[in-house]
Amino acid sequence: MPPQPAPINVPDPILVLDRVSRIYFTKGNIFGRGAQRVVALNQLSLSIGRGEVFGLVGESGSGKTTAGRLIVRLEEPDEGSILLEGGDITHLKGRQMQDYRRRVQMVFQDPYQSLNPQVSIADSVAEPLITNRIGDPRDHLRRVLEVLDTVGLSPAEDFVYRFPHQLSGGQRQRVAIARAIVVQPGLLVADEPTSMLDASYSAQIFDILLGVRGQMGATIIFITHSLAAARYLCDRIAVIYHGHLMEIGPAAQVIANPKHPYTQALIDATPKFGRCEAVPVYGTLLSAPREASGLAGCPFFPRCRRAERLLCSRSYPDWHPAGPEQAALCHFAQPDHGDGEPAPGEACRLGGG
């Protein structure tokens, strides 16, 4: 049974993903043997509200980066459609595609790789202005200085004529953000913008992204593997596992009160850097995965401690409302039921106790 869209209504969404799938085929040997069909995204449906910071959370291979690449149209979905402000952009071409590039921008994961080493900061940041023929070329430099100031690279005059290798990782990522916001996009996709940086730079990048939302009213899709970062930055989050949407809801609420066993497992695994007493332990992850009996069941069945073989391995779960604006794709998810209560004790461990 194909997954249904989560029953969460967003009034006036800026972006809608409607049952979007992306399937890759790996090459086998020269006889085509061993070729595999890898479903990176399985019928993902999301509505993203105007001006919100929306978090896509998942492990590597969960399809979160693929979702981001589909949204900025670096790739095209194999099924489903993507709508920006109500207009279908799934298969845009030519002139209209060019127009789309002005409205949706992206910040990439690795700032050491996403800036061309041979291009100066000024030219990197001005690139979207030049390619989209925005404004008078004589004003480009002024505009570049402006956005560099916005991302906190000041005095901007000191940075414009440098080259990427002369900057630190944090500075490079700020240049990448400047390049993305120079055309004042309505939607910004940030793909793990801090995972390659020292932890101490993350806060800077987070604050710049929040500033971008505040000053320009841009909607931000923040792709991350860290629930802690999502909690700080996002209004709402969606948790993805192996291409399937597992849980969706307001960030603070989902993290404080997760209903899906996978979300709970992620919370368990995140290093708790805080006072011990508040830390719950859910213990929903099996240490050794079990065999799945078929393709029809819940995608998380092989690793889920709470799963019941008869039910979970055979039927794909439905969405269950799990709180205000929160829903989980699990047979056992129920709003404020006793299950999933954190087990106290043994939670407190810090520095080996």
Place this chain on the structure above:
Amino acid sequence: MPLLSVENLCIGYRTAQGLLKAVEGVNFTLEAGSSLGLVGESGCGKTTIGMALMGLLPPNGRISEGRIVLDGVDLAALSEEELRAVRWRDVAMIFQAAMNALNPVQRVSRQMTEAISTHRPELGKEELLGQVEGLFQLVGLPLARLHDYPHQYSGGMKQRAIIAMALALNPKLIIADEPTTALDVVVQDQILKETKALQDKFHMGIIFISHDISIVAEVCQHIGVMYAGQLVESGSTEQVFYSPRHPYTMALVNSFPTLTGERKELTPIPGEPPNLIGVIPGCRFCDRCPRSEAFCKLEPPSWQEVAAGHRVLCDHC
């Protein structure tokens, strides 16, 4: 006597621009069976210290001063030949890039048996294989995957294989340099837990190097915070992270998002660390420090003991 004591360690790199003082005047001790976390931004010298402990500094790097005493032997004074005997037998390392530490064209079992047999040539083939099997069980790798090639392993399995290799000769000290940066949270959590369990079991000393304070807080009993080549604060994990006294440590702690507790504002650390080529007369953090005063720039700060075992390199404490 502590297992390891590092005294006034100074390490420099020769570069085209001049001598880069990557580590300057670092002191710390580590008891057997305990763990020390070294935290700091990249370029603060934490990896350099790890490499120096292994005797694996790059050709342009040199220990200019200080001693690294492991079980009564000064590693800094050993020749390359003598170091080679110490390496892996007494000090083992879990590398940052586990993916690259395994030879892609050799089966994992073969790599491990060879690594062991170079230090213990008296063992026969059967005994070696038995040892490797034991190690696999220890780190939770399935025995069925013993004879696979590294590319058939997932990231977590490779990291486990690297840990198994580090444990192979029962070393007294293990240096783990960002062992989990490339891994997902779930796998990272498993590896961290296992590392801790193994440490308790074998009573080894661990030096855990990371830029991520949340990971270090999770696994280590003692913490050393490094900044621009110097240790700036050290103490027990509770002391350093719950009552940080150095402005840099405070900033680090406050710039980190948490999963629990109130959702407070993060305060980013402004600016960039100083260039380590050349002489820095005063405090190295003063340009980014909210509390800095005129004298901070001119005179080097001194160590203050703010509580038992909790020391801070700052005159404002």
Place this chain on the structure above:
Amino acid sequence: MSKLLKASPRLARRHPWQERLAEDWRVFRSSLLGKIGMALLLLFGLMAAGSYIPPLLDPMYHPMTGVDPLVLKSTPPSARHWLGTDFMGRDIFSQLLAGARVAFMVGVSAAFMAVVLGTAVGMTAGYMGRLTETILMRLADMIMVMPTLLIILLLAALFGKLNIWTIVLMIALFRWPGVSRVIRAQTLSLKQRPFIDAARVAGASHFRIIFRHIMPNVLPLAFLYMTFRVTAAIVIEAGLAFLGFGDPGTVSWGMMLQWVWKTGHMFTAPYWLLPPGICISLITLSFYMLGRAMDEVLDPRLREEGQRE
């Protein structure tokens, strides 16, 4: 440099190329091969530049038309003719100098054209992929397996004597496929780098991505291949000329060898035979050594351990 940079030179910093060139020059200087190659090339360069002087001193030193009225046959070296004269009394030394000029002209311009063409094709094939790549690369394969000299000989036989520029063009047309293969491979790896994705998201066209974002990153490699192509071009031109299909209006070393052979002085006039022969060997050798030294500069694996931050 970019337009934006020119807008206010006050702020301009050194381009990474400049920094890299400085570093590369340091590595290059430490290579013995590079130094020898460089010295030899300098010598040939001086010869080429000096080739303009003898005809100015005396019309009889003109390499093509100048004839010593007192000699009119091949003579061994003398104070008047440092390397002797050829069968009709022309000065061999001034011919040798003129030959250096032709060798540079043929070698560098043919190699330049081949590299420009090969780079453009390689980048396009690597970046576009699919059918474009298949067509361009199969074409390259086809041309690569053709024996250049033989084809040019056939064409020369069909169309009569070839002009020196026609020869240059033909060499270029037959020598680009090797370059395009290497550039394509480099482009394929560059294409995977996120900065190309970033350029696409910024809205850059394919054309702009190829020439603005990929080209600056493959140019060093293209330049390296140019030195190897120079060698090939010089050898081909010499071969053609020796076989009698050269441009009769120019004096090249291959031409000189042909005259030696045709007039039967092969075994009687070593002063005439050896200088052009040695020069051809040395100039190809020097370009080859230069290329090897540059290879060392470009190949990070051959460099000494880089400095840590």
